[in-house]
Amino acid sequence: MSVEVKIGIENTARELSLSTTEKADKVYKSVADALATGEGVLELTDEKGSRVLVPASKISYVEVGSSESRRVGFGAS
Structure with a gap:
């Protein structure tokens, strides 16, 4: 099963959309880790x-x- 991820980026009209085979929990953790410092x-x-x-x-x-x-x-289907 794949997980669809949509990312909104500042000053960009379209969102970035991709499908990944990673589990949703891993994606959430990756996002949280990246946003933790903002850098x-x-x-x-x-x-x-x-x-x-x-x-x-x-x-x-x-x-x-x-x-x-x-x-x-x-x-x-």
Whole structure:
């Protein structure tokens, strides 16, 4: 099961959206650790193995949820 993560970044019109195979608890911990000092970097790895780095000081919000419950469109079952 994959987890969908949406990150709002200051002064950016669009949010950053990615799916990861990490568990939601691990994602929450990564976000909390990065925001603890405000000087850290949030690092996540998507399903394809690409790493995403976001400066904690630029994060507006983070949404974490299961991407399995929102399947819509062609090929959705």
